[in-house]
């Protein structure tokens with residue numbers, strides 16, 4: 488019998504969007520790109536769904552989280568930062584982090600990719616309980632790109648409009664690190680237009696002591712992989728973007744050349 492991936496119940500199962508419906512509606516002509524790691528054939532469709540979530544979970548807790556994500560997207564994330572611009576924002580840490588966990592968990596199941604650690608948080612996502620202290624959320628801004636004198640992409644300054652390419656797209660996947668093999672953690676990324684959320688989830692089945700929780704994050708901070716934390720006090724400052732939209736997309740295409748058909752396109756083949 489099929490059971491709900493969140494509550495474990497066997498009530499009627501429904502289809503839950505991988506990319507939230509409110510985001511899909513923002514781009515009615517399909518201008519934005521959606522990329523769900525490993526779902527190569529269906530990977531570019533914005534309306535992908537997964538069918539193992541019960542009506543109760545889908546219509547209550549999960550849709551509340553989506554509602555919250557929509558409101559904060561409209562308030563703070565719908566316009567990308569330019570070079571030198573910072574964003575200070577307030578948010579509800581629990582709701583924002585649970586939403587990122589929910590989307591990551593749905594995508595991992597849809598991909599049949601590793602979801603063991605994410606599944607340990609499923610019950611928490613549909614409850615009102617706070618998240619364990621080891622759960623950390625960070626954000627990296629992605630600026631609109633403009634070509635520099637050599638035609639290479641850089642982050643646009645405020646008011647620059649010539650040749651501007653905005654960061655648009657919804658991408659979800661693992662945060663893959665070079666020289667890293669600590670399996671006690673799940674690292675995920677969720678890119679929402681000009682903002683990339685980076686999530687750190689400890690394996691709740693392993694004994695990770697407080698000291699390890701801190702030192703793991705400190706190491707990634709030193710490597711500049713994690714910056715701009717959404718702390719639990721509900722106020723964060725996101726530093727100006729270092730990465731531009733075109734460089735980010737090229738990096739992504741290098742990582743998933745088959746999905747994007749990169750090898751067939753001369754323009755990108757040269758750059759890669």
Ligand SMILES: [Zn+2]
Nearest residue numbers: 491494541544
């Ligand atoms: Zn359920």
